Amino acid sequence: MEVLVVIVLGLLGIAAATTIAPRLRVASPLLLVVLGIGVSFLPFIPDVEIDPEWILAGLLPPLLYASAIAMPSMEFRREFGAISGLSIGLVVVSSGVLGLLFAWLIPDLGLALGIALGAIVSPTDAVATSIVKRVGVSPRIVTVLEGESLLNDASALVLLRSAIAATAASVTFWDVVGDFVFAVGVAVVLGWVVGRVNLWVRSRVKDATVNTVISFTVPFLASLPADALGASGLVAAVVAGLVTGRGAIRSLAPGHRISDAQNWRAIELILEGTVFLILGLELSTLIDDLANEQLGVEVGVLLALAALAAVIAVRAGYIAVTLWILARRRRRAAAMRPRIEQIQQRLDAHDLAERAEGAVEVEEAAEAERGEGTAEPASSAVGSGSGSSAGSAADAPGTATPGASSRRGGRRDRGGDGSRLHRVRRMLRRKAADIDYFLAVPLGWREGAVIVWAGMRGAVTLAAAQTLPHDTPGRSLLIITAFFVAALSLLIQGGTLGWFVRLVKPAPIDRAAVEAERAEVDRLTIEVARRISADRREATEAARSKGEEGREIVRQLRLEIVAAQREALLEARDDGIYSSSALSSALDALDAEQISMELRGES
Structure with missing residues (x-):
């Protein structure tokens, strides 16, 4: 009965925070974190300690799946270079720098555990990006942030696993690389297969309610086998979501897709609110654990502030380099645009010439057909007979027109068949559209500053910290440090994000365009x-x-x-x-x- 009461009160709290937050001009996740922290210190509330597997394997796969379904596939493809760099390169660099910092600040911690804690606090949280969407920044910034948060969990968790293993045995660089490639590669294959099978099965289910029920199982059908094989279940859920989101409009009926969207919005709201409530509710328990080890909370807060400052500084430096690379690519793309236009114009001219030549051949064939028709009475007069005359007239279309058609087909074959030419045209159109996109919506220092400040930590950080082995030296201090990094990141960065956007003034959305x-x-x-x-x-x-x-x-x-x-x-x-x-x-x-x-x- 107590569990049911807690669930009902939690749902009401999520609904209340979502309703009140817009009136207070704050994001609902921030209200839920503060609410959870306040409730955790009430004397009649028992200590809350959630098994991290419930978050990593139970809450995050459907949340990431829901975000991946809504991710625009075209923009994700265009930004994949920046997204992959932030998801892998930034996590590795941040973990290394923070590992050195933690090993220096915490006596007897060691570099391996320092890197492990760095990997815990490095990834941005997909749930935290919901705050970014409410600020009103450009869709390109949202795409980069959301894509980063969808994929960086895999690199962080693999690095965490390798760092923990290094505390007990030697682990080489190539062991970590091999582990990462295996974890991501297997997850991508599993996610793609599950996404395709999901669309195939659900396209044959006529009942919209049954269809939606099946969709609720998809993130777990992708993540659980991947986890069992030692791969990344979160990446598998993301890939399944990307495949489903792109193919659903061709495979599923409109009513089924609308039913999916409505039900998944409700599920996403509940799970997202639950994650932030849990983040706040666990504070009291973590402080008790820290007191049992005779350590002060202020130590964890100071470590968290140092870690947060370091991770923001590293993020700023990495994104500055990324923006420089993107600017160089944009200049090269601008120089390439006229060349693409020239190729397109040549193909169009070739098409016009081919059509004109084809029209001439058709006209010649028609004239030949008419010529044979006028010669028909003369043959009759010679004595061929009416039957023979009819046969000649009937044969004329069968000889002239197919010949002209086959000659036109031969030209297409000699120039590379029509399907290949169609693929070339599509590739050129897509390349030209990509260049126009990058030129129209560039990422300058203002947009980069927003990307830096909007990289918040969340529930993944806390859940990953709780996976540390129980015999880890100073485990409670490491967990409380991770908690305060996540909480302070949400409260400081999330609470000031709207003000920060108004301060740096990134390029506004062109409403007229x-x-x-x-x-x-x-x-x-x-x-x-x-x-x-x-x-x-x-x-x-x-x-x-x-x-x-x-x-x-x-x-x-x-x-x-x-x-x-x-x-x-x-x-x-x-x-x-x-x-x-x-x-x-x-x-x-x-x-x-x-x-x-x-x-x-x-x-």
């Missing part, structure tokens, strides 16, 4: 509808006079138009022509239209 892009997407969908309607005009006009049968024909035409519009938008997404936000708005409108027809029984 956003509206213009949405108008272009609307024109694309309207053009598709007009084309299909024009192709089916005669059939539609004829159907209108056929009663119920005709109405069914018109209904199917409307559904066909929606399907064609959706496919055109997905083609544009694959080419990278428009931003994910503009495409998402148009795709949501199409889903709403299709669901409206289905609810009225029109499908």
